[in-house]
Amino acid sequence: MNLISSNASDAPARQILLVDDDILLHKLLEEYLCQHDYHIDALQCGEEISEFLQHQQPDFILLDIMMPGKDGLHWLRWLKKYHEHIPVMLLSAKKSAQERLQGLEFGADDYLTKPFHPKELLIRIRNIMRDRPLANGRVIHKIGSSFFDPVHEHLERDNTTIKLTTQESGLLQFFCQNPGQILTRDAISLALYGNDYQPMNRSIDMTINRLRKKLDDNATTPRYLCTVWRKGYRLTLDS
Template structure:
C-alpha cells in the first residue's frame, strides 16, 4: 500500500471526528475533517482524495446526498458510510447511493482501519481496469458496467463487487460467509439479507444470456454458472 493516502472524513460530532482523524493519521493516512456535508463537498471539489468516510446524518447535506453528488463526478473513489441506522433497507440504500462499505455505530477503530485498507487495495487491483468476459457479457469492474452487444447497464458499487467475487470463482461454489466477511465485514443477518437483494438484482441484469445463472446452494453459498 502506498504511503500517505489522502482521506476526506465528514463527521458532524466534533469529538468523534477528532478521534477518527487522529487515529487514522497515526496509521499513516492524511485526513481532512469536515463537520457538515456542504463543507465536505467543497473540500472534495478543491482537492484530490483516495477515499471518503461519510457520516449519514449530517447538517446541511446528509451523507447519502453527498455521495450522490460525488458519484456524478467520480464513479471510482471508495466511499464508506458511518451510521447508527442498521436495518436491511438502510444498508441497501447506502450501497444504492454509491457507497462501497457501510459501518454501523458503534464500531472499533480497528474495524474502520481494516475496511479502509481493504477498499484501497481493491481500488489498486489491476482487474479493476480491464474488461472481463462473462458468458455473452463484458464486465468492467472499475467502470461498473455490464455490456451485451450494444446495451450497457451500470451497476452499483456493491453489485460490481459481488459480481466480481462470483466471476473469480465461476462454475465453483463461492462460500456465502466468505463473501459477506470480505465485502460487508461480517456475516450477520442484516448483511446476509442485503447480499440476497444484490444477488436478485444481478440475476435480472444478467438475464439476457439464458446460459448464465447464479445458483443459491442453500446453506453453503452461490455458484455462477457460465458456459
Template sequence: MSKTTILLAEDEPALGQIIKESLETRDFHVLLCENGNIAFETYKKQAPKILVLDVMMPKKDGFTLAKEIRAIDDSIPIIFLTAKSQTRDVVEGFNIGGNDYLKKPFSMEELIVRINNLLNRTQVQKTADIIKVGHYTFNFPKQILYFESNEQPLTHRESHLLYHLVQNKNKVLDRSLILNKLWGTDDFFTARSMDVFITKLRKKLKKDDSIQIINVRGFGYKLVF
C-alpha cells in the first residue's frame, strides 16, 4: 500500500524537520519545502494528497500560495499553520479555501488527527452531477451554480456547504455538526467563517425569490425553496 504524500511548507528548519519526521513515523511521505515558491513548484511536480502550509514564509506566504493552488485545484485539503490568531486572519484563511487552521504551538497528535480527518472527508463526496435548487442548477463536482444562461463559480467550501444544505432541504442543518464535518472544529473562529459563507450563498441564490437560507438561532441553518 502506497504512502499518502503530504506537502509541508515551513520556513523554520528545525520545526519543519520535527514535523516531517513525526509524520513519517505515522507512515506518511512528506515533501518539506522551505518557502512558498519551492512549495508551489513541488506541488505541480509531485501531486501530494494534502497541503500543510505555514502562513508566514519568505518569498511567498502561505495565503498567497493557497490562492495560487486553489486556482488550479479546488479539492486538495489545505491546513494552515500560524502564530497569527486574530479573527480576520482566521476568516481570511478559510475564505481563501483553507480547510483547517492550527495555531502554533500545537501538538503533533492534533495535527495528525486533523490530517486524517481531512483525508477521510475527501473520500466521501460521491454524488449526482446535477442538483436542482429552485430555479438554479447546481453542478456539485464542477462547483458551478447555473441560473438560466448565467453561471457562477463556487469555492470549494461554498459548494460543500450548499450541498449539505440541499441534502437537508426544509430541515435544520445542525450548526455544530456541519462545522465539524466541513471545518473539523466548531470553535468561535470557524463559526464566524461559516456565517460569512452563508452570506455569500444567499447573495448567489438571490435571483430566485423562493429560496431562503434561514438562521435558526441556537441550532443552525435551514434551506427552504
C-alpha cells in the first residue's frame, strides 16, 4: 500500500481519506486542509481502500472517479454497501451531467469537478460534516458562520481558530445540545456546576458575553445567543 499521511504528531479531530492517483493533488490538499484542522491520508488507487479501512475509520472520503483499475463509481458502490456511514465526495475532471447524476444516484454526498479551488472543497466538506458524528463519536456544531469543536474547545470562523475556555466550551456545548430552547440560568448552572452552583453567581452572564464576542454576536442585538427577558437564554444556530 502506498500511503501518504500528514506528519502531525497530534492527529486533528477530523480525518479525511483522499483516494486519487494525482500525487500533486495529494500534496496540495494535505497542505491546505491540514491548516484547517484536518488530518489527511492519501491512497493512489481504489484497491487500497479495503485494507486501509480495516485499520482506520476516516470521517470523510474524497474519491476520484478516473483511476487505474476499477473506477471511483465502483468503489463508491462498495463503500455505500459496507461503510455507508462514511460520507463520500466524488472528484472528477469530467463535466458530464450523466456521470454526476450517476454518482449521486449511487449515494455520493457531493460531486466536485476538477480543477477546483481548495476553499470551495473545504466549504463543501464542512457543510456535509456539520452536526454529523465523527468516526470517534464527536460532533462538530455549526453556529452561523462558525464551527464549534467541543473536544478541542475552539471555534473556527473565516479560516481562523478561536480558543475557548473550558467553561465557555461547556456552556456552548450545553446550548448546542438544546438548540432553540429557552434555558434558565438555574438549568445552565446545574449543567455546568452540578449541586455546587450558587443561584446568585453571575459568572454565567459574563461567560455568555465572552461567547457572544467570539461568535461575532452583537451584544446589543445578538443573533445567536439571545437573552429571553426574565426567562433565560436561547441559542439560535442560524442567523
